[in-house]
Amino acid sequence: MAENKGILVFGEIAEGKLPSITTELLGCGRKLADELNEDLSCLLASDAVGDLSKEAIAFGADKVYVVEDAALKQYETDCYMQVADQVIGQVSPRIILLGNTPIGADLAPHLAFRLQVGLSTDCLELSIDPGTKQLMQTSSVYGGNAQAIFTTEALPQIATTRVKAMSPIERDESRKGEVVPTKVAIDM
Numbered sequence: 001m002a003e004n005k006g007i008l009v010f011g012e013i014a015e016g017k018l019p020s021i022t023t024e025l026l027g028c029g030r031k032l033a034d035e036l037n038e039d040l041s042c043l044l045a046s047d048a049v050g051d052l053s054k055e056a057i058a059f060g061a062d063k064v065y066v067v068e069d070a071a072l073k074q075y076e077t078d079c080y081m082q083v084a085d086q087v088i089g090q091v092s093p094r095i096i097l098l099g100n101t102p103i104g105a106d107l108a109p110h111l112a113f114r115l116q117v118g119l120s121t122d123c124l125e126l127s128i129d130p131g132t133k134q135l136m137q138t139s140s141v142y143g144g145n146a147q148a149i150f151t152t153e154a155l156p157q158i159a160t161t162r163v164k165a166m167s168p169i170e171r172d173e174s175r176k177g178e179v180v181p182t183k184v185a186i187d188m
Contacts, residue, residue, distance in 0.1 A: 004155040006039040007032055008093035010084060011056055011064075012103055013046045021099035023059045023168035025161060028126055029097055030060035030169055032135070035128040039063060041091055045083045045184075047073040057177035060169050065091065065182045072186075075103050079186050081110050086184045088115070093156050095135050097126075100160040108160050118152035120159045126166075135159065 007029045011022040026042060033040035042061040044052055046068065053064040065087050071079045084107060088096065096111065098104035100122045112119035120137035124147065127136045135157040137150045151157075 004092050004094040006041055006091070006093050007036075007095045007097065008088065008091055008156075009040065009042045009061070010096065010098045010104065010107065011042045011044045011052075012099060012101065013044060013049065013052060016048075016050070016052075018052055018055050018059070020168070021101055021104075021161075021163050022056070024164070024166040025097045025099060026056060026059040026061055027168040028161065028166040029095075032095065032126060032128055033062075035130075036094070036133060038094065041065060041093065043067070043084065043087050045069075045072050045080060047071075053179040057175050057179075058171050058173050060175070061177055063178045063180060065180045067182050067184050069184065069186055071188055075106075077106055077110060079188070080107055081114070082186050083184045084111055085114055087182060088156070090182070096156050096158045098158070098160045100162050104160045108158055112158050115156065115158075117154040117156060117158060118150075120150045120152075123159050123161045124165045126159060126161065 009025045029040045039062040041063040042056045125138035134151045141148045
């Protein structure tokens with residue numbers, strides 16, 4: 001695998017739109033990517049992505065990987081896992097962000113196991129350690145009575161974030177980015 005670089009957001013699509021968790025992840029990812037001076041990418045997978053790739057760019061993505069396949073109409077762990085695994089293999093990100101939604105909470109541990117890396121779930125805050133350039137992941141522990149900061153050295157680092165814990169950036173239609181139509185072999 002190539003050197004791990006950049007941040008990849010697994011963008012969800014709901015009812016033909018980017019739900020708030022996707023724009024929140026893009027806002028957080030943009031902040032982290034700027035701190036690292038690296039690119040922010042977004043993976044959008046569905047049976048029909050349409051103009052949502054331009055929407056992801058307006059919310060901060062530098063590059064949007066678009067995977068369209070009839071098998072992706074409904075969320076199925078195996079199909080989406082194959083898409084994520086193949087795109088991650090091509091992109092080789094330093095950090096992968098998913099929402100702590102039913103989809104993200106299902107997909108993230110599968111990805112972590114496949115990639116043999118750690119996973120922090122339900123993060124309340126994400127930041128970059130200026131010295132090590134590692135992702136610092138803040139989660140609640142002890143039933144929400146305390147917070148702990150986690151980090152892992154293995155790359156890519158994977159985290160899911162709590163809905164409404166992050167803020168989207170201001171939508172900017174003038175932002176420029178690259179849309180990358182991506183073919184993925186989905187074995188059903």
